[in-house]
Amino acid sequence: MVEPGSALTVAAPPEQRSLTAAQIRADVNLIQEVMAAVMKKDVHFGTIPGTLKPTLYKPGAEKILSTFRIAAADPSVEDLSSSDEIRYRLVVRGVHQVTEQFLGAGIGECSSSEEKYRWRKPVCPEEWTETTEDRRREVWKRGEGGKPYQLKQVRTNPADVANTILKMAHKRALVAMTLVVTAASDVFSQDIEDLPEEVREAVTEGPPQASTPTIQPPQRRSQAAVPQTTNGAWQAITSKFDGKCSGCGALMKAGTTIYYNRAEKSALCVSCHEAPTESL
Amino acid sequence: MPSLHGSEVMDVRYGDQVLHFNPITHEYHLDSMPLKSVTQYLKESGYTHLWNGNGDAATIGRYKHEATAYDDLGVLIVETLDPQLAAAVALWRRFKQEEEFVPDLATMERPCFHPIYLYGGTPDVPGTRKGKPCVVEKKFGLHERWHALQVGGGYTPMLAQHYPQYKGADSLLVYMPKDAERPEIVPVTDKKLPALFLSITATVNGRSHYGND
Numbered sequence: 432m433v434e435p436g437s438a439l440t441v442a443a444p445p446e447q448r449s450l451t452a453a454q455i456r457a458d459v460n461l462i463q464e465v466m467a468a469v470m471k472k473d474v475h476f477g478t479i480p481g482t483l484k485p486t487l488y489k490p491g492a493e494k495i496l497s498t499f500r501i502a503a504a505d506p507s508v509e510d511l512s513s514s515d516e517i518r519y520r521l522v523v524r525g526v527h528q529v530t531e532q533f534l535g536a537g538i539g540e541c542s543s544s545e546e547k548y549r550w551r552k553p554v555c556p557e558e559w560t561e562t563t564e565d566r567r568r569e570v571w572k573r574g575e576g577g578k579p580y581q582l583k584q585v586r587t588n589p590a591d592v593a594n595t596i597l598k599m600a601h602k603r604a605l606v607a608m609t610l611v612v613t614a615a616s617d618v619f620s621q622d623i624e625d626l627p628e629e630v631r632e633a634v635t636e637g638p639p640q641a642s643t644p645t646i647q648p649p650q651r652r653s654q655a656a657v658p659q660t661t662n663g664a665w666q667a668i669t670s671k672f673d674g675k676c677s678g679c680g681a682l683m684k685a686g687t688t689i690y691y692n693r694a695e696k697s698a699l700c701v702s703c704h705e706a707p708t709e710s711l
Numbered sequence: 712m713p714s715l716h717g718s719e720v721m722d723v724r725y726g727d728q729v730l731h732f733n734p735i736t737h738e739y740h741l742d743s744m745p746l747k748s749v750t751q752y753l754k755e756s757g758y759t760h761l762w763n764g765n766g767d768a769a770t771i772g773r774y775k776h777e778a779t780a781y782d783d784l785g786v787l788i789v790e791t792l793d794p795q796l797a798a799a800v801a802l803w804r805r806f807k808q809e810e811e812f813v814p815d816l817a818t819m820e821r822p823c824f825h826p827i828y829l830y831g832g833t834p835d836v837p838g839t840r841k842g843k844p845c846v847v848e849k850k851f852g853l854h855e856r857w858h859a860l861q862v863g864g865g866y867t868p869m870l871a872q873h874y875p876q877y878k879g880a881d882s883l884l885v886y887m888p889k890d891a892e893r894p895e896i897v898p899v900t901d902k903k904l905p906a907l908f909l910s911i912t913a914t915v916n917g918r919s920h921y922g923n924d
Contacts, residue, residue: 646771646793649778651786667784667816681724688816700724701817 461498470494489602492609499613500528503605508597511542517589517596518542523604525612537608541600543589548596550584559583676700723822725873730831732822739831741824747915749832749865749908755918756911758857768852775799775851775887776835783814783836795889799851802887806894812847814838818874825869830912834866837877845881846870851888854897858884863899864908 470476475491487495496503504526511518519541525534543549550568553559559567566586571579670689675682677697683689690699723730731740739746753759778796781787782803792800806812819836837846848862863882871878882899 646774646795647791648774649781649793649796650788650791651781651784652788676724679724681729682722684722687721687723688821701821 469498487606487610489606492606495609495613496525501525501534501609501612502528503608506601506604508600511540512589515589516542516544517593518544519597519600521597521600521604523601523608525608535608535612537604537606537611539600539603539605539607541596541603543587543592543596548592549587551587553583553585556583559585562586670698674698721822725824725826728826730822730824732831732833739822739824741829741831744829746824746829746831747912749830749861749869752830752865752908752912752915753857753860755915758860758911759855771795772851776849779803779849780820780836783819784816798889799887802891802894803849803885806885806887806896810896811841812838812845818870823866823869823873826872828909828912830865830869832866832869834862834870837870837874837880840881840883843881844876845883846877847883847885850884850886853888854886859897859899859901860904860908860911863901864904864906864911868905868908 470491472485474488475494476485476487495501502525503523505524507522509520509522511520521539522536523539524536526532527534541548550570553562553567562585567584569581569583572582573579667688668691670683670685670687673682673685674689676689676699679700681700683698683700688701690701691697721732721734723732728742731742732738737748737751739748747755750759774793774796778787778792778800782800787800789797789800807814814836815838818834819838820833822831822833824831834846835849837844839845840847846862846867848858848866850858859882862884867877867880867882871880882904884897884899886895886897
């Protein structure tokens with residue numbers, strides 16, 4: 432369990448700043464203890480399918496900062512907005528609450544041109560119809576079970592989302608600062624939740640998975656036990672093991688068709704069986 | 712079918728050369744030289760469309776291939792066979808019986824290559840039909856214009872290079888779509904197909920060497 436106000440390794444005097452492996456491990460353990468004792472899954476952190484590490488959410492970042500007595504001080508805001516876009520870039524500084532020592536900073540940016548802020552659902556079908564063509568669209572989305580569907584959208588007024596953009600940029604910077612200052616990137620993943628949906632899918636999905644059909648694949652008996660075509664004493668079978676051809680000495684891999692002579696306990700590759708005297 | 716070959720790279724010896732076939736990526740290498748496959752040439756030439764149907768249809772088609780191949784090998788467990796696959800197997804059996812088709816187990820589903828024109832491919836099932844050699848390609852979907860090119864232009868001439876019995880053999884497309892009552896047999900008789908296929912390989916090779924201009 433974490434003791435309130437426990438000493439923070441990174442906030443130690445500069446001469447003691449150089450961390451040993453044991454101290455680094457202790458920090459990571461502390462974060463994990465906090466995760467286990469205080470932080471709730473899906474509230475403070477969550478695991479996004481397809482990612483290996485849990486993702487740190489803003490409430491979780493605040494918990495960690497509180498545990499380590501780190502204050503998010505003096506955010507510097509850079510306004511990069513244009514006439515048709517609201518864009519903020521923030522730098523959040525992490526300062527130890529007791530010593531006021533600067534520990535590190537995190538940067539975050541957000542823009543109203545991001546997919547999730549740029550478009551919204553129309554209030555009614557008439558709104559979509561009456562909106563000029565350059566400010567409306569029909570976009571393909573993925574629904575349940577990955578089935579695509581079309582969605583009508585209209586452009587958002589950037590000013591309507593200005594505060595949201597600012598808050599989101601701050602949140603991103605805060606989470607980034609928390610990960611940097613506490614060296615928690617090895618515990619938590621990048622802030623994937625903030626990625627646009629389409630990008631997030633690309634990050635988390637990986638290569639397309641083979642679909643699972645609703646029918647069972649055909650089953651087959653073990654071929655070695657079942658006589659098939661015979662040519663004299665030779666039986667065509669699918670080899671279960673890697674082996675060598677008794678004729679040419681070639682490697683016959685498991686899964687390939689070979690000819691097996693039970694009496695002689697020897698195996699031939701197809702080439703040798705079909706044309707043992709001539710080279711193909 | 713690749714699935715019959717498992718998931719590991721398969722080495723097939725042809726004389727002193729070894730053809731490596733990767734059933735996952737469908738890549739062929741003759742010793743260390745990469746070979747394009749018949750279907751790859753047809754795809755790059757624009758004869759096959761890129762849309763492969765939905766994933767389920769493709770997988771079910773693969774299962775039908777497997778089931779009929781297991782049936783040829785005499786190892787299919789029919790008791791547990793899905794009705795959809797059972798229908799395909801019934802059509803395939805009907806074809807074999809009515810056409811007196813005997814699969815050649817030594818060459819069926821065996822990766823092969825053309826030693827002169829250097830392309831690879833895995834014909835479905837060569838064999839004899841009423842005692843006469845023929846190369847059969849099983850199809851479980853709709854007719855496509857490239858099917859004839861695939862078997863008549865690509866596979867049969869390629870097999871004949873290694874197995875003399877298939878020199879001048881008939882090429883046959885056997886369509887067994889869902890809900891069909893009987894298999895539809897389409898003989899591939901156009902003698903110009905091998906030349907047409909070679910012109911396709913030349914075009915595709917030329918494009919990859921010199922660009923599209």
